[in-house]
Amino acid sequence: MTVRPSSRGKSMAEMKHRIACLGDLMAECIKPVNAFPEANTTTIFDAAATEIGGPAFNIHWYLSQLGHRTRIVSCYGNQDRRWVLQKFRDMNVNRRGLVSFQGQTDILLSVTAQSTHRSFYRITPITKDVIRKLKRKLGIADVIVLTGSRQKRMREWYDDLIQESGPVVFFNPSYAVYEYEDDSLVRIIQRSDVVFLNEQEDDHVCKVLGCTNHKDLNKVIGVNFVISMGKHGAAFVSKDSYFKEKGQPKRIRNTIGAGDALVSGFIHTVLDGGAYEEALKYGLALSYKKIESEDVRIRIV
DSSP: OOOOOOOTTSOGGGOOOEEEEESOOEEEEEEEOSSOOOTTOOOOOOGGGOEEEOHHHHHHHHHHHTTOEEEEEEEEEGGGHHHHHHHHHHHTOOOTTEEEESSOOEEEEEEEETTEEEEEEEOOOOOHHHHHHHHHHHOSOSEEEEEOOSOHHHHHHHHHHTTSOSSEEEEEOGGGGGGSOHHHHHHHHHHOSEEEEEHHHHHHHHHHHTOSSGGGHHHHOOOEEEEEOGGGOEEEEOSSOEEEEOOOOSSOSOOTTHHHHHHHHHHHHHHTTOOHHHHHHHHHHHHHHHHTSSSSSOOOO
């Protein structure tokens, strides 16, 4: 399966979508191992291997590479200001939507073994003042990508934000899907244009919505869903259709970030005028390309 951006007969420079990616910004330290450490042992993480990350950043990174006008709306600890801003400069991505808070940036420590991982997350809770600043940074956007957040106040902001009409909303709740109040999760899903879930997240959402499985989602709520299913590919579920895209990565090196690659490829193709079938195919191809790499993110163009 070839990974190739969809051009639809026009240059990327002609795209005028103003995209805002909302979510957590974190310092990630990921350690690949052949097998998970046994109990009562210590795993050493190399500080030099720490990278900037999180779903919002990853999607911002991919969409920027694909020529879209995008920005990340997120926050970081002022104790890490120099490191964070230097990372953004090094990667040549837009940082105008960033806000700092007192303390340290959230940290993710993850041990990966083939297609599984065990992670630990250290959080610095943000204040209402930080949310007020993020609201100002959001400004005007006609496309909003809501990504999973461990920050309770961010999730509450999402709930308020989606009550406003206007922007196209892509919702990727990711690892934080279990931390939403059921009523809030349902409201955000109902307002979204496309919701992205993996198999475990899909099980949780189906339970909240009273569905047997993801094939029944379209009978309960009139929203488009993309379900990533690991080695079984991915599925698209809507009120009017259901289809799957199958495939396999050539080899598995690092699965962390694969879902963000799928989301990015799907969003890019849809905003570029492609059909949902084409979007699912490109998103899955991009995620497999990511899985075949040891890096958390890959360069596309």
